[in-house]
Amino acid sequence: MNVNYAWVAFHGASDPLGTYKVIRTSDGGVSWNITTITLTDADQGQAGIDRPHFISPTNGWISIGKAEGMQHSSMTIFHTSDGGATWTQLASSFSQSSGLPMSADKNGISFANNQDGWATAEYPGSTPWLYVTHNGGTTWQSQSIPQPNGQQAGTFTTTPPVFFGQNGILPTQVYYNSPNIDLYVTHNGGATWTSTTLANYNADTFSALDTQHVWATQSNGTAIYSTTDGGTSWHAIGNTPQPISELSFVDPQNGWAIGQSTSTPQLYHTINGGATWTQINYTIS
Structure with a gap:
C-alpha cells in the first residue's frame, strides 16, 4: 500500500x-471512481457504513450495520478482490449460518491477512466481545479473551485490532x-490476547503507530493520552x-486529527x- 490508494x-x-x-x-x-453497494437484507433503514479496510490495493472489506436497541445491532460484511470496483456480500447477522449474532453494538472489523479477521463491539458482560473469522469473512465465531487485569465485569468496548506482522x-x-x-496484545497473529494495564482514562478513539506507540482521545473531551511502552503505562500529554x-x-x-464538527x-x-x-x-475542490 502507498499514498496513491484511498477509499471513502x-x-x-x-x-x-x-x-x-464507495469512491x-x-x-x-x-x-476517483465510484461504486454502489446495495443491502439486500431485511433491515435497510438508517444503517451506517464503516470505513473500508484494505490489506492490499485489491483486497478489502467493509461492514454496514444498524443499532437495533437493547444492546443489539445488525452487521453485513462485503468483500472486494478488485480494489473496490465490485463488492460481494459475505456474511450477515440476519443469517444464522454466518455465525454473526445480533447481540452487541458492533463498531467495526479489521483483517490481519486474507483469512483472519475480527469484529468488535460494545457489550456488557464478564469479558470483552470479540468475534473472529478464519475464512476471509464468510463465517464467524466468538473468540474468548481474558478479563482485563483487575476488572471483574462491566461494559467493554473493543475496537478493531491493528496488526504489525504477527504482533x-x-x-x-x-x-x-x-x-x-x-490494550490487549497478541504476538501470535491474534490466536491469543493478553491484557496489559488498566489506565483510568475515558477514551474511545485510538491511533497505533506500532505495538509500542499508541494515542487515544478523551470521549467527548479534548484530552490526548499516549503510551510508549505498549500499554504498560499511559500519560495525559495535551489537549x-x-x-x-x-x-x-x-x-x-x-x-x-479531525474535530467532531457538525458543519x-x-x-x-x-x-x-x-x-x-x-x-x-484546507479547501476541497
Whole structure:
C-alpha cells in the first residue's frame, strides 16, 4: 500500500435507503471512481457504513450495520478482490449460518491477512466481545479473551485490532464504576490476547503507530493520552482544540486529527507527539 490508494465510503443525503457509495483513487486523488453497494437484507433503514479496510490495493472489506436497541445491532460484511470496483456480500447477522449474532453494538472489523479477521463491539458482560473469522469473512465465531487485569465485569468496548506482522493490539474501553482503557496484545497473529494495564482514562478513539506507540482521545473531551511502552503505562500529554472523531499518527511526533464538527470538520496537526495542535486550513475542490 502507498499514498496513491484511498477509499471513502458514505451514504449520500439523496441516496435511497440501503444504498451506499464507495469512491476510490489509485493515483493519489487525481481521479476517483465510484461504486454502489446495495443491502439486500431485511433491515435497510438508517444503517451506517464503516470505513473500508484494505490489506492490499485489491483486497478489502467493509461492514454496514444498524443499532437495533437493547444492546443489539445488525452487521453485513462485503468483500472486494478488485480494489473496490465490485463488492460481494459475505456474511450477515440476519443469517444464522454466518455465525454473526445480533447481540452487541458492533463498531467495526479489521483483517490481519486474507483469512483472519475480527469484529468488535460494545457489550456488557464478564469479558470483552470479540468475534473472529478464519475464512476471509464468510463465517464467524466468538473468540474468548481474558478479563482485563483487575476488572471483574462491566461494559467493554473493543475496537478493531491493528496488526504489525504477527504482533497486534486490541484497544478496549472498560467501564465499571469509572472508565478505563486497556490494550490487549497478541504476538501470535491474534490466536491469543493478553491484557496489559488498566489506565483510568475515558477514551474511545485510538491511533497505533506500532505495538509500542499508541494515542487515544478523551470521549467527548479534548484530552490526548499516549503510551510508549505498549500499554504498560499511559500519560495525559495535551489537549486538542475540540473533541476529536478521527486520529492518525505517522511517526512519534507527527499526527493529524479531525474535530467532531457538525458543519465543516476542522483538521488539526501536531509536530510534538500530541502536546499541542495547530488548525490546518484546507479547501476541497
